[in-house]
Each structure stands twice: as C-alpha cells, then as structure tokens.
Amino acid sequence: MAAKVVLGLQWGDEGKGKIIDILAEDADVIVRFQGGNNAGHTVEIGDDQFILHLIPSGILRPNSSCIIGNGVVVDPIGLVAEIEGLESRGISVRDRLQLSSRAHLVLRFHKELDAWKESRNNGKIGTTLRGIGPAYADKANRIGIRASSLKNKSKLEQQYKSNLAEINTLFATDNTPPLDANEEWAIFEKSVAEVAPLVTDTTMSVNEALQEKKSVLFEGAQGTWLDIDHGTYPFVTSSNTTIGGVCTGAGVAPQCIEKVIGVAKAYTTRVGGGAFPTELSAVEADALRKAGNEFGATTGRPRRCGWFDAVATRYAVMLNGVDALVVTKLDVLDHLESIRICTGYRINGVEINTMPADIDDLENVVPIYEDFSGWQCSTTDVREWNALPENAKNYLERLSELVGARIEMISIGPRRRQAFTI
Numbered sequence: 001m002a003a004k005v006v007l008g009l010q011w012g013d014e015g016k017g018k019i020i021d022i023l024a025e026d027a028d029v030i031v032r033f034q035g036g037n038n039a040g041h042t043v044e045i046g047d048d049q050f051i052l053h054l055i056p057s058g059i060l061r062p063n064s065s066c067i068i069g070n071g072v073v074v075d076p077i078g079l080v081a082e083i084e085g086l087e088s089r090g091i092s093v094r095d096r097l098q099l100s101s102r103a104h105l106v107l108r109f110h111k112e113l114d115a116w117k118e119s120r121n122n123g124k125i126g127t128t129l130r131g132i133g134p135a136y137a138d139k140a141n142r143i144g145i146r147a148s149s150l151k152n153k154s155k156l157e158q159q160y161k162s163n164l165a166e167i168n169t170l171f172a173t174d175n176t177p178p179l180d181a182n183e184e185w186a187i188f189e190k191s192v193a194e195v196a197p198l199v200t201d202t203t204m205s206v207n208e209a210l211q212e213k214k215s216v217l218f219e220g221a222q223g224t225w226l227d228i229d230h231g232t233y234p235f236v237t238s239s240n241t242t243i244g245g246v247c248t249g250a251g252v253a254p255q256c257i258e259k260v261i262g263v264a265k266a267y268t269t270r271v272g273g274g275a276f277p278t279e280l281s282a283v284e285a286d287a288l289r290k291a292g293n294e295f296g297a298t299t300g301r302p303r304r305c306g307w308f309d310a311v312a313t314r315y316a317v318m319l320n321g322v323d324a325l326v327v328t329k330l331d332v333l334d335h336l337e338s339i340r341i342c343t344g345y346r347i348n349g350v351e352i353n354t355m356p357a358d359i360d361d362l363e364n365v366v367p368i369y370e371d372f373s374g375w376q377c378s379t380t381d382v383r384e385w386n387a388l389p390e391n392a393k394n395y396l397e398r399l400s401e402l403v404g405a406r407i408e409m410i411s412i413g414p415r416r417r418q419a420f421t422i
C-alpha cells in the first residue's frame with residue numbers, strides 16, 4: 001500500500017499541478033477525489049504549457065493511468081473539450097482515463113444557476129461560475145445525476161428535464177428567462193456517447209491498484225481554506241479539499257495513505273471574495289502579482305496577493321497531518337528588499353495564534369508580522385539547498401519552524417525542472 005496525497009495548504013493555486021507532474025514520474029495511478037473544473041492546474045514542460053481542470057495532471061506522464069473519483073463533480077461537456085484539447089497535442093487520454101460511475105454530473109443548468117445566484121448576491125463569493133456549488137447541492141439534496149446514468153439515456157433525459165424544470169421555477173421568481181429544456185438537452189446529449197465509455201467503478205480500480213502495490217497519487221484541488229467544513233465559510237468551495245476528502249472522494253481507507261504532502265506558496269494568494277488577513281495594499285500586491293503571474297488558470301481573474309500566513313498554514317498542516325511541505329514560487333520573492341511572515345493575529349487587542357471560525361472575526365484580525373531581509377538575487381537556477389542565498393535559507397527555515405512541518409521540496413520556477421528536494 002503506497003499512496004501519497006498532494007493537497008493545497010492555502011486558498012488554492014499553490015502550484016499543486018506542477019508538483020503532481022513531478023511526482024507522477026514515479027506513480028502508476030493519479031486520482032482526483034474532489035472539486036470539478038473550477039480547478040486549474042498548470043504544468044509547464046519546456047515551452048509547452050498545459051492547464052488541467054478535471055483530468056489529473058498525471059495524464060502528461062505517458063505511463064500512468066488517471067482516475068476521476070466519485071467525489072469529483074464532472075461537467076461532461078468540459079471533460080470532452082479537455083480530452084480533445086490534450087489529444088490534439090498528442091497526448092493519449094481515453095485509453096488511460098477512468099471516470100467513477102458514482103461521480104455527480106455538472107450540467108449547463110448548474111452553471112446558469114451558479115451565475116444567477118452570484119448575480120443576485122453581487123458576486124459576493126466570486127465563484128468560478130462552473131456550476132460547482134449547485135451540482136454539490138443537488139448531490140446533498142439527493143436529486144443529483146451520477147455518471148452511471150450516462151449509460152441509460154432515456155432515464156437520463158427524464159431526470160435532466162425534471163431537474164431543469166425546478167431551476168426554471170426558481171428563475172421565474174425574478175423573471176429570469178427560462179431555459180429551453182429541449183435545446184439544453186440537445187447540447188448536453190452530444191457529450192453522452194463520448195463520456196459513457198470512461199465510466200466504471202473506480203473504487204474497485206483504486207483499491208485493486210493499491211492491493212497490487214502500485215504507486216498511487218491523490219491530487220487535491222483548491223486548498224485547505226476553501227474546504228466546505230474547515231475553510232473560511234461561506235467563502236469556500238463546496239467540497240472537502242482537506243485530507244478526509246481522499247477517503248470519501250476516492251473510496252479508500254485511511255490506512256492506505258502513507259504520506260501527506262502539503263503544498264504552499266512562499267507567500268499567499270486568494271481568488272474571489274472572503275477574508276484574507278495578510279492581503280497587501282494594491283500597489284504592493286500589483287508588484288507581486290506581476291512577478292508571480294498571479295492570474296487565475298481557470299477564469300483569468302487577477303489573484304489577490306499577500307504575505308505568507310503561518311497561522312493559517314500551521315492550522316492546515318495540523319488538519320491534514322502533513323508529513324512534508326513543498327514550498328513553491330520562492331523565486332517570486334527574489335526582487336524584494338524585505339519580506340514578512342504573519343506569526344499571529346490580534347483580535348480586539350488580544351493575541352491569538354489559531355484561526356477563528358467566525359468569518360467576521362477573521363475579517364477583523366490584525367496580523368502580527370516578523371520581518372526578514374530579502375536576498376535580492378535570482379534563485380531560478382538553484383538546484384540544491386546549499387546554493388540558496390543565506391537570507392532565503394533563513395526565511396525558509398523560520399517558515400518551516402512556524403508551520404511545524406519539514407520542507408521537502410522547493411520550487412523556483414514554473415517549469416518541470418525548476419524544483420529540488422532537500
């Protein structure tokens with residue numbers, strides 16, 4: 001039994017895709033267990049850039065097979081587009097990809113509903129508009145449509161149109177024009193024949209792989225603070241992005257997990273609404289955004305930028321039982337004269353060093369910072385710990401101490417080879 005989990009310790013976009021791609025070189029099976037195509041995982045190989053949304057990033061390694069587990073919500077139209085995009089670039093997908101028969105489908109009306117809710121809410125959450133919340137809501141509400149239904153088209157059509165009618169009833173409450181059931185079905189129907197052959201009992205596939213002592217890698221999407229239970233609710237996504245999501249979202253027992261790898265940027269970013277204690281002022285954030293090319297891989301939105309938050313990350317390390325830390329995007333700090341790490345919060349003058357559950361409390365915390373001198377030279381060509389500038393080592397050593405996890409890998413550029421283990 002040799003399974004590793006890679007998950008994000010911040011608000012997503014930590015560089016998980018790149019790390020999965022590196023680790024997938026030695027993995028037989030790569031499994032997504034939650035989220036949907038709200039994820040955007042970037043892998044750069046030489047001059048080629050790939051952005052994966054639903055398909056595990058391991059697909060770029062020709063000898064591995066990939067699984068979309070039961071905990072993922074899958075937009076069949078998006079999936080077909082992603083498969084075709086990869087195949088047009090010479091990557092074989094269909095023969096190496098399985099989709100869980102228990103995964104729930106994201107349909108076009110879920111996206112419409114997502115947009116409708118956001119528009120009534122002044123875009124408060126700032127979702128990716130991929131229909132993720134409404135699809136998970138249908139699942140919890142026991143009216144969702146699962147991938148297994150793709151094999152029974154007449155039943156599927158009936159269920160599709162009945163769910164769509166419910167949304168039209170809701171839309172009628174504020175005179176939003178209704179969706180045309182026949183038109184919508186006709187668009188969706190085209191993807192059915194493409195996706196149905198991928199559908200199988202992936203719980204069996206993953207457990208068989210584990211029993212055969214194959215190396216399995218679980219690929220997290222989003223990040224700890226977007227978790228529906230533990231995150232900065234209600235400014236979260238609708239799935240469990242944290243460690244428990246692996247067991248429920250892939251159908252495996254906890255004993256199979258031998259290592260939890262937590263990925264964190266050397267600073268912090270967040271896309272969408274919600275509290276962000278270490279957020280920088282507009283001018284400072286602009287500079288970091290430019291240096292780190294911090295624009296959403298799925299929506300293109302500018303990411304909010306801030307200093308590394310050791311309070312939030314320490315909590316994430318504890319929650320997920322992180323065994324090893326990967327720090328990404330260290331190179332983005334190369335130009336800075338001085339750098340800060342948030343080591344604690346103050347609420348109403350009282351110091352705390354944990355995450356408040358109440359979103360208003362989190363909005364009102366005042367971060368306590370520790371200051372570090374920058375190294376002001378390029379780290380992009382560094383390939384070993386000893387070659388890092390002294391100030392970079394000081395920064396990383398303190399960061400590791402504050403979050404309570406050993407740093408195992410450092411990433412110093414977007415490309416596959418721009419990383420090293422320590």
Ligand code: GDP
Binds near residue numbers: 040296332
């Ligand atoms: P993910 O969602 O966690 O997979 O992360 P994203 O792909 O959304 O965002 C990470 C971005 O940073 C992508 O554009 C990556 O190509 C890029 N990236 C990853 N690691 C590094 C790094 O160490 N340095 C720099 N400069 N860019 C990186």
Ligand code: IMO
Binds near residue numbers: 012038040126133271
């Ligand atoms: P990866 O896997 C960063 C954010 C959205 C929004 C909130 C809810 O690339 O790290 P949703 O569409 O899920 O209902 O939006 O979650 N969000 C992400 N932020 N990275 C992601 O994925 C995200 N997926 C969702 O911006 O604030």
Ligand code: MG
Binds near residue numbers: 040298
């Ligand atoms: Mg991303």
